Amino acid sequence: MEDIGNNVIKIEQVELLPVIMEKKNDDWRLAQICCAFRDGHYEVSYSFAKGYELTNYRLIVGKDETVASISRVYKSAILYENEMRELFGLGVEHIKVDYHDKLYRIDAETPFMEKEGE
Amino acid sequence: MANRSVVPFGPQHPVLPEPIHLDLVMEDETVIEAVPSIGYVHRGLESLVKKKDFNEMVYVTERICGICSFMHGMGYCSAVEKIMNVEVPRRADYLRTIWSEMSRLHSHLLWLGLLADAFGFEALFMQSWRLREKILDMFEISTGGRVIFSVNKIGGVLKDMPKDMLKSFVAILNDMEKELSETTSVFLNEYTVRSRLEGVGIITKEDAIRRGAVGPMMRASGIEVDMRKTGYAAYSDLDFEVITSDKCDSLARCQVRIGELFQSIAIIRQAVDKIPEGEISVPVKGNPDGECFMRLEQPRGEAFYYVRANGTKFLDRMRVRTPTFANIPAMLQTLQGAQFADVPLLILTIDPCISCTER
DSSP, rough: EOOOOOTEEEEEEEHHHHHHHHHHHHTTTEEEEEEEEEEEEEEEEEEEEEEEEEEEEEEEEEEEEEEEEEETTEEEEEEEHHHHHHHHHOEEEEESSOTTTSSSSSSSSSSSSSSTTT | OOOOEEEEEEBBBBBSSSSEEEEEEETTEEEEEEEOOOTTOOOGGGGGGSSSHHHHHHHHHSSSSSSSHHHHHHHHHHHHHHHHOOOOHHHHHHHHHHHHHHHHHHHHHHHHHHHHHHHEEEEHHHHHHHHHHHHHHHHHHHHOSSSOOOOOOEESSSOOHHHHHHHHHHHHHHHHHHHHHHHHHHHHHOHHHHHTTTOOOOOOOOHHHHOOOOOOOHEEEEEEEEGGGGGGTGGGGGGGOOOOOOSSSSHHHHHHHHHHHHHHHHHHHHHHHHHHOOOOOOOOSOOOEEEEEEEEEEEEEEEEEEEEEEEESSSEEEEEOOHHHOOOOOHHHHHOOBBGGHHHHHHHOOOOOOEEEEE
């Protein structure tokens, strides 16, 4: 874990589920999950809130790597995880309710990813 | 043994002004599970950061929703201002606060009207929307627009409200408060209304946290969290209490919103008393570089803005997690075990904004 400023803590893939479990057991609310694609990799930010406190965890995921779903711990993660897979093409494994890229009824594949030649 | 069947609900339904679909797994008249489908009108507004510069994105964020248009613009501007270390003039903070509370009044009155319409109380629907019209008139007087009025800019606001105008707004709100008491007392005391809301759609405090509920949905489950208490804009100067209820049912969600209507009027009064003279914006030079998480309290609950900038005029990423998006899992929880006839009202009690969800 590494504090990278702006209230963001960078974590590794192996730390994700232990962090999530710790937050869940301490009654933190999943405030949001946000995906961004930058410099050839995904940045996935998990934000947790308790009262007025906010903590953000940042996971760096390679373009062809996948990330474990947290939807079995936080059920509300289902929509966020389906969304980032559908809009960005980020592989999320074992989502509790998997919409198979049909969460949004759009024709474009991974529309938030820059395509070659754009 | 009970008959199990799947009943499709939406995307077109009389209580839904916007499309959302639910597959309701039923045992006789009882809902066992609800599986949502959204995305009928997804617009991909966040991806416009590739085509619109960070100043133009203010207008894009204002078009996320027609009800909280002003607050979406304000949330985005606040995030960019934080990245650029821009200190907004105090008068602009107060003006933003006043327009925000007017937006809350507008939104909650709209919701009360829709709720009344959903249980067939047409006179109550018309009373609620008649009152809401006065807020829209105030928007028009102060900005020129009734729905999307584009007064936010990075560095402040574009329009001022002179002293006379503010005083006249307080006078209108004072009169409105009396009418509001009469109208809302029907929601809170009338037997026909209470019988549809009381004890229906329970979501416990633990479930609200587990499902990530926000706003009145969360506060009606006894959780005292209101982002205005973090002191953004002029809220740090203003005195108000977080309105909660520990009843956890649909009536509690109605009570919280009604309480917030009167609270918004009180906040506007205080803001008008305390608003300082001075500039309404500061010039902003250069491009943002960095990232920011920004939260603010919209009528439907906590909205979450993420802005990532790279030093050019085009942002890397702009994301808005809207309150309705966060409240969908909690809504599904309320549907489990509900009677089929209560489904439309239960969907309405989260005050769904599909336009926000399909940003």
